[in-house]
Amino acid sequence: MTDSIQPDVPTLLLQLRDCLAEYRLQTSKWYGGLLAAEQKFSAGDSAITRNIESKGPAIHYAQCKKDGTLTLIHAFESAHFVPIGNTPVRLTPLRSKPLRPDNYGFATTLDTDGEELHTHIDDSGIKLLEGCKPDQRYRVTFYPQTTPQQIDAYFDSYQGLLNELGDWLSQQWNNEFHPLWRAYDNATNAEQLLLHAQSALKGFGDTLIGLWDSLVKLFDLITHPKKNLEKLAEFLNPEQLDSLLQASGQSLQALYLIASDEPLLWAYFSTFQAWLQLLPPHLCTEIVTRLTSEVLIDILIGVVLTGGLGLAVKYTAKALPTMTVTAKATHLLDSFIDLLLRTSKARSTQHTQISKPILLHADAPLNTGTKGKVDLTRQPGDGPDQSLLDTTLMVRGKPQTYTEIVQVQHVDDVPAQSKNLNDQPAEPADKTCTQGCPVSMVTGEELLTLTDAVLDGVLPFEWTRLYRTSAVENPSSLGFGWSHSLNHRLQEDGNELLWTDHENRQTRFPIPTAQRPAITNSLARAAIYLGEKDGELVLAQSGKTQRFYHFKHFKLTAISDAYGNRLTITYRDGRLHRIENKFERALMLRYHNDRLCAVDYQYYDHSREFIERSDEHYARHRVRLERWTTLHTAVTYTYNDAGQLIGAANPLQETEHYRYDADHVIQERQLAGGATFYWEWQHRGKQARCIRHWNNFGQMHARYEWDDAGTVTVHHQDGSRQIYEHDSNARLVSQTDPDGANHQKTYDEQGRLIAEKDPLGAVTEYQYNESGHLTALIPPEDEPTYYSYLDGHVRKIRRGMAQWYYERNAQGDITRQTDPDGHITRYTYSPQGKITLIQHPDDSYHQLTWNTHGQLTGERLPDGTQRHYAYDAQGRKTTQQEPDGTQTHYKWDAAGRLSQITLPGGKTRAWSYNAYGKVTAERDERGHITRYEYADHLHLVSRRINPDGSQLNYRYDNARLLLTGIENEHNEHYQLHYHPNGLLRQEIGFDGSKTAYAYDLNGHLLEKTEYPDTLSSDTPPLKTAYQRDSAGRLLVKTLPDGSEITYTYDSLGRLTAVDDGQWPLAYEYDL
Known part of the structure; x- marks a missing residue:
């Protein structure tokens, strides 16, 4: 055994000092708003919450009152009013501007409308703005003049901290770790211990990924101390806890900024990773296997409290509830925790003054839930509580993290398209665009x-x-x-x-x-x-x-x-x-x-x-x-x-x-x-x-x-045509439908779809990580959907403020699912991969039992009732027993088609089939028989003969075999006519009434015309028109009498308002 397996200490320390360089590079597009989406703004009569990554237009902004005033409040989202003072503010007047006034839909965007207003919120966090234009809508921007120099200073302010942490690690290596490594190198099982340590560090990386998502919990704990007293008591003695509860708003402002500062927290975690890699494998394994995300968040809480309020938090390895380690490991971990606490206390106050303009810069889209009366409950010593009417409130919270730790998996990829035996590119049959047979x-x-x-x-x-x-x-x-x-x-x-x-x-x-x-x-x-x-x-x-x-x-x-x-x-x-x-x-x-x-x-x-x-x-x-x-x-x-x-x-x-x-x-x-x-x-x-x-x-x-360029034109019997074009990898790049609608797709070098444009020009984009997994789906207008992965499986989905979390077993099946409201559903599987238990958020559960053939033999439902099932030798269900003990029996024909059901009372239902597997006769439990006929060799029913002898006849005189006619028992006819693309063009009812339909190129209904009875030719037709956005959502419905109903949506595409001019409706969502 040699010392070649020892860590490369100079490289590790250099990586630590440069850990924020890559962080800054990856988040450069967020400068001026990296954490700004952690806030909620409100102003005037209308509002919206909008993620900084949103591509869709904001629909509502702050609106000045009729008396020309607008009250602004800037504060942290916490249990008590903690103002964010000394804040420069810019208000930009806005007006609606048509986005696409064409025949296929309607949408608007917001454009500037006049000169901007500039003001300043003082230490109180409250500003009564006078002189704004009555009823004018404004976009509110906080810290609008953030400069590149401030951003440079923001990131430079971390460097002293990183240098100090690096110097301490270097001393630890010389004084503590290197002698331990020499002893380790002489151990006979050193190679095995190294493998264990590498495995443990991989697990620690997985823990870090989950922990970073938990930073929201850290912010909530700090900003709502009374509801988290039991947890905080683990870190603070009674006097310190009282100091936190009685702290002034100014002191809490620094604390909350530290809890929001993800780059700062990332610097601490990078130090933690470097420290662990310096440990000899036996100690590394011992510590890492006990460092759960709960333990790590506990350490982070101590760091934040020490730096934010200057409290002398004493937190050691012995205080960690899940840590049971040797004396040597305890000593090393205590030394490291003490380092983090000391550096946080010494450097955090100065850093927060530099970081404040960066962390608090933001445009301020608004939330309707904060309009109206605002009650300000102040910290003790900060003055009396206060109520303000008709107020614009902007609160800074932390609903989610806006950076994340991702697992980078190296993939040895050698892309080469599969080919058929004629040396032509070929996709799997189920992924190949086909037509006909x-x-x-x-x-x-x-x-x-x-x-x-x-x-x-x-x-x-x-x-x-x-x-x-x-x-x-x-x-x-x-x-x-x-x-x-x-x-x-x-x-x-x-x-x-x-x-x-x-x-x-x-x-x-x-x-x-x-x-x-x-x-x-x-x-x-x-x-x-x-x-x-x-x-x-x-x-x-x-x-x-x-x-x-x-x-x-x-x-x-x-x-x-x-x-x-x-x-x-x-x-x-x-x-x-x-x-x-x-x-x-x-x-x-x-x-x-x-x-x-x-x-x-x-x-x-x-x-x-x-x-x-x-x-x-x-x-x-x-x-x-x-x-x-x-x-x-x-x-x-x-x-x-x-x-x-x-x-x-x-x-x-x-x-x-x-x-x-x-x-x-x-x-x-x-x-x-x-x-x-x-x-x-x-x-x-x-x-x-x-x-x-x-x-x-x-x-x-x-x-x-x-042709020879990968294009084929299909000419149908009705005169319509379709055009398909594929690239050299057999991917569909263009499709033109019979109505002229053209769909286009673009792929990367690995054949992954990266963009598609619909017939109206709206583009949907797709992004992937290094392993080829989809990481972002960006629709034309709405909020993107983001996907995060662990070991190749989705672990988190984020859309707007909503997040879904997934934990999985080694096979990739979900074992724990957390929805945006925090509700947790758990799943348990058998060794063969069959789900055996579903535990619902309300603690009810659904239990399933399987036999060795993978057949469901029993289930216990959430209400406590049970069902049981039996099968024949070919795996077909023969018996189903209900919770009350009654049984239903099933029989099958030689082709595996259900031929008879015997109901609990002994009555039966039976079916007969043709060679297509389609039902030709159905006998109900009363013995009544309904028959079905199929004409012209079709698999589509052409006649239904009811038990009383009455008949319904069906026709399919269409190139797509769509239903074109129904004849009922009274010889009345229902007729259907179609556009070449298969959409319904006209229907004529049994009573002779006629309705016609028109669509846009995306297939969305634009107009419905109802024609009067043919005997009343003087009566004009009734037309209903529909205006839509690029996603196909209905914006305006114009009724035959000319009245309009308007529909409004948020950036997630959810309906927020319906206004028919008489009884407007509004909808709000918790996320």
């Missing part, structure tokens, strides 16, 4: 995806097959062009690995090594890892559910999830044979010659009868029977002499048929219900792309025009 709008190839079987269990598995035209030269066990869920191939290709997945897409990766154990491919949304076993590689792809594909010597051997649930894949004669779970359910693949002919659903037979049969068979033939027993055949496949898949039948022998040309390019698909689809192709073989697509029921017929 379906045809890819990227390559023009067919992407037919069908699910034929499901293996139920804790880790469910769908047996899915996909036909891809570009794979027609690739023979598989399902014939040419087809692949299935287990068709994964991994092979070496030079110094790379080539993964051909179950959709016949190929993705390239560098070969993982011990130095590069995990490599991502962000463009392909995939990753590769070294497995736990020698020769094992693990591949993963993003999707609805996270699955890991395990390869041993390049052969797929298992599929697993984050909880370690596993499906094992076995081979026989070199071919895939069975996929099974550990709870004795499986899908077995049967072959005829080289083709897959069936998939069987099986279970592992433990019955005595089977054992007896197997023993008898062994006695006769010296071979035991296979314990895997087939419950049913999920699907059978048939082929022609050319080896092409021509039929797939379910257990009821409802069969789909396929026809191909000589190059195996699909020409025809006939569904089991009779509907048939046809394709016409340009080029041959794997290079074929569709140029015409139609069917045998007439409504759908499309032609495709392709």
Whole structure:
């Protein structure tokens, strides 16, 4: 063992002295308002609270009273009135200005309107401003003249503190830590201890992230001492506590500024981190594992109280309720805490005078809840309490932190877009823009995806097959062009690995090594890892559910999830044979010659009868029977002499048929219900792309025009057209709808969506961190939504003043969720990942019980009642028992469709189906039968025959198969007509009344016209008009009589006011 594992002390101390340089760089856009959003302003008759990061226009500002006066109050948000005096103020007059007076909507912004007013709030924190223009709206700005020099001085004022802290750490290293490290280097288990320390420091980093979010609690504790007496008593003796309660407003002002000063607090935490890294691993592990966020916030409270009020707080490691450490660790920690307290007391007062203009600078949007009478409860000795009427109040609180500690994860990313077997960029089928049956709008190839079987269990598995035209030269066990869920191939290709997945897409990766154990491919949304076993590689792809594909010597051997649930894949004669779970359910693949002919659903037979049969068979033939027993055949496949898949039948022998040309390019698909689809192709073989697509029921017929720039124009049967354009990575960049509406998208080099523009020009932006996780969603007008991560999972969501917090287990599932009101919901999971307990904020709980197959067998509801469930061997629910003991029984047909329910009283309901799985007959518990007919091979009901013989008829004379007509039992007709984009254009009721609709390019209703009865032709139509903002929110509704109803929203898009000119309504929200 050598001293090479000792910390690089000069570098650590240099990083400490420069810790605020990066902080300042990252927060430079907030200068003049870094913490300004920690305040609430009110002025005049209208108000709003607005985060400094808000992009939306503020709707309400301060309004001067009719007598030309405006009362301003500037104070901290605390239990008593603590004024913030000596504050320069600027008032900017404003007027409304139309933002976009066009045919698609209406919105306004605020523009300046006249000369600004400048005033000054004295030490009292209260200013009666005279001479403002009656009823004029103003924007109020505090400390408007903050200069770059003040900002420089603000950050420079920390440097003396950092130098002093650094000098002390250097002395500690020479006098305390270095001798301890020499002893550690000679320890036989030093390497193991180092690993423990590194793990502990990682955990400490996670604790710091959570702690930074808790700074709000620190501010609340300091500003509301009476409700936090028990906590404060841990730090202060009775005399000190009384000093805090009796402190003057001027003294408390310094205290509150320190509690608001995030850069100052960050300097202390940076020192804490450096100090921990100087500790030898055994002491580091001992201390760090006990430093919870509660302990750290306790230390911070002592620092703030000492610096803010000069109280001689004595806080030691022994006072920490969760700390139980050795004498040496206690001594070191006591020395460090004493350092923080001493430096805080010596330097904080001077620092607050420099920081005040920076911390308190802000524009002042307002909150309606503070308008009117204001009661000022003063600190003892600061004068009598006071009530002011019609007052503008601006209070500085700390509703949230405005900086945060983030976890930076290095990602070894080698982006390269996946390609199909024709060397064209290809996204997963479910992320590919398609049209029709379906045809890819990227390559023009067919992407037919069908699910034929499901293996139920804790880790469910769908047996899915996909036909891809570009794979027609690739023979598989399902014939040419087809692949299935287990068709994964991994092979070496030079110094790379080539993964051909179950959709016949190929993705390239560098070969993982011990130095590069995990490599991502962000463009392909995939990753590769070294497995736990020698020769094992693990591949993963993003999707609805996270699955890991395990390869041993390049052969797929298992599929697993984050909880370690596993499906094992076995081979026989070199071919895939069975996929099974550990709870004795499986899908077995049967072959005829080289083709897959069936998939069987099986279970592992433990019955005595089977054992007896197997023993008898062994006695006769010296071979035991296979314990895997087939419950049913999920699907059978048939082929022609050319080896092409021509039929797939379910257990009821409802069969789909396929026809191909000589190059195996699909020409025809006939569904089991009779509907048939046809394709016409340009080029041959794997290079074929569709140029015409139609069917045998007439409504759908499309032609495709392709160019060489990634654009295709789709011509529909009704004359409308759509245009799609993709980039070189198969991402959709432009889509033009039949009504001319154009949607545009922009991506970064990793293929992540960074901006999209809607047809009216509104832009939504997306931002990501170094790991590729979405960190911000910025809408055109409203408040952005921000996302913070820990270990790759969302831990916090912030929008405006509202914040949601999440704690998770190692698998990423939420274990604790805190909503913006502080309500906590907890979740508990089984070892297999099934949720077993939900504890609600009101202490009620919902308990769930699962069997080994992952089936819900019982639940205890929050009201204390219980339900129980039973299943058949194929995982289908057969019985549900209600809290009162009554039972409902379920029966299923061979295709897994519900055929009958037996109700608790013994009565039954029953259903029959066609080959599409659509209900053809429904019998209720009284024996009444309702029948459904389907015309022209459609899956859409064309006639409903009621039990009394009456009928309803339906028509779908539309290129999109939308409902166009209903005929009732009285031969009356209801008609519906559509715009080319599918939106309703006109409806004619059974009574002949007609209503027409017009929309903007975003599909939002702009006008509704109600036409009079045809017999009253002299009556003019009734028109209702709708004006909207860029987000589609209704701003003004103009009724047929010309009257208007206006709607107002806050920066979160929530409705705040409705005014019909008679009875206005206002809405307020707590966050």
